Amino acid sequence: GSLAVPERANGVPDLLDEVAxxxxxxxxxxxxxxxxxxxxxxxxxxxxxxxDIAAENAMPRS
Structure with a gap:
């Protein structure tokens, strides 16, 4: 479109500009x-x- 965003027309897709x-x-x-x-x-x-903190600490965790 006609919206002139700063990263427009730099040869890089806008999505990649946003990710960077x-x-x-x-x-x-x-x-x-x-x-x-x-x-x-x-x-x-x-x-x-x-x-019961001991029971809590005995639980498997990730």
């Missing part, structure tokens, strides 16, 4: 030491609130 921008943005958000956070979860639902 998002990748640079996300890598800029990470601390220099590595990942900012992680996700660990049990293979089954945990009771809430947790009443």
């Amino acid at each position: 921008y998002g990748s640079r943005f996300m890598s800029g958000m990470l601390p220099k030491a590595g990942l900012a956070s992680h996700k660990v979860h049990n293979h089954t639902w945990s009771a809430f609130p947790v009443k």
Whole structure:
């Protein structure tokens, strides 16, 4: 169309321009030491609130 977006007509599909921008943005958000956070979860639902920490810690996790 007629919408003049900045990355238009640079020979690269706009989708790839957006992915490249998002990748640079996300890598800029990470601390220099590595990942900012992680996700660990049990293979089954945990009771809430947790009443037995030993039983919770014995559950297999990924």
